[in-house]
Amino acid sequence: MKTLVVDHPLVAHKLTALRDERTDSPTFRRLADELVTLLAYEATRDVRVVETTVNTPVAPADGVRLARPAPLVVPILRAGLGMLDGMTRLLPTAEVGFLGMIRDEGTLKAQTYATRLPEDISGRQCYVLDPMLATGGTLAAAIRLLFERGAEDVTAICLLAAPEGLAYMEKALADFAPVRVVTASLDERLNENGYIVPGLGDAGDRLYGSV
Ligand SMILES: O=P(O)(O)OC[C@H]1O[C@H](OP(=O)(O)OP(=O)(O)O)[C@H](O)[C@@H]1O
Ligand SMILES: O=c1cc[nH]c(=O)[nH]1
Numbered sequence: 001m002k003t004l005v006v007d008h009p010l011v012a013h014k015l016t017a018l019r020d021e022r023t024d025s026p027t028f029r030r031l032a033d034e035l036v037t038l039l040a041y042e043a044t045r046d047v048r049v050v051e052t053t054v055n056t057p058v059a060p061a062d063g064v065r066l067a068r069p070a071p072l073v074v075p076i077l078r079a080g081l082g083m084l085d086g087m088t089r090l091l092p093t094a095e096v097g098f099l100g101m102i103r104d105e106g107t108l109k110a111q112t113y114a115t116r117l118p119e120d121i122s123g124r125q126c127y128v129l130d131p132m133l134a135t136g137g138t139l140a141a142a143i144r145l146l147f148e149r150g151a152e153d154v155t156a157i158c159l160l161a162a163p164e165g166l167a168y169m170e171k172a173l174a175d176f177a178p179v180r181v182v183t184a185s186l187d188e189r190l191n192e193n194g195y196i197v198p199g200l201g202d203a204g205d206r207l208y209g210s211v
């Protein structure tokens, strides 16, 4: 598994504002959206393209276009939904599938409550969106499911990741084809409740709750 922590002053600036407990939900949503687009630029560096030629008003020009089948983008509900628009702004022709998953806050185990993916994802490049990689249980289960359905490679885009979660995913996904994690920050650790420290709190609540 490869992990990329995007090192860019704009990413750091927006992430700092996102973490701030005084940031309200509308601002949090906007910042998450902007951050995803910046992360997606790095995350799609290996997106498959094919060569093509177009005619400019002056002369033919060699170029590329996205290969088919189009990439599949999978936000993990609920919090991952806050990253979807930022991602499809960069990849407007991507297909979108949905996974609904929730972590039991007692056991910290992830449960899947909704799956809405295309019938056939064999050979597809997949981009999974979830702002928080904490224990890694949610993302590992989501990525495993995509590989079991035939995905060719999977990139997870997260706003924050914890070292414990990355280590867990490394082991849990060792038998699967390439996995990449692209994140804005590798934070210090998890606390006793499985929250990322310093983190940003509960991403789902901050996006969609009344906090
Ligand atoms: O790495 P893990 O320890 O599995 O935890 C991370 C998961 O927890 C959060 O979702 P949550 O279960 O709170 O659901 P929500 O998006 O509906 O708020 C977050 O968005 C991840 O999906
Ligand atoms: O820090 C954390 C961990 C899991 N889920 C969140 O929303 N935040």
Ligand SMILES: [Mg+2]
Binding pocket: 079, 202, 203, 204, 205
């Ligand atoms: Mg939550």
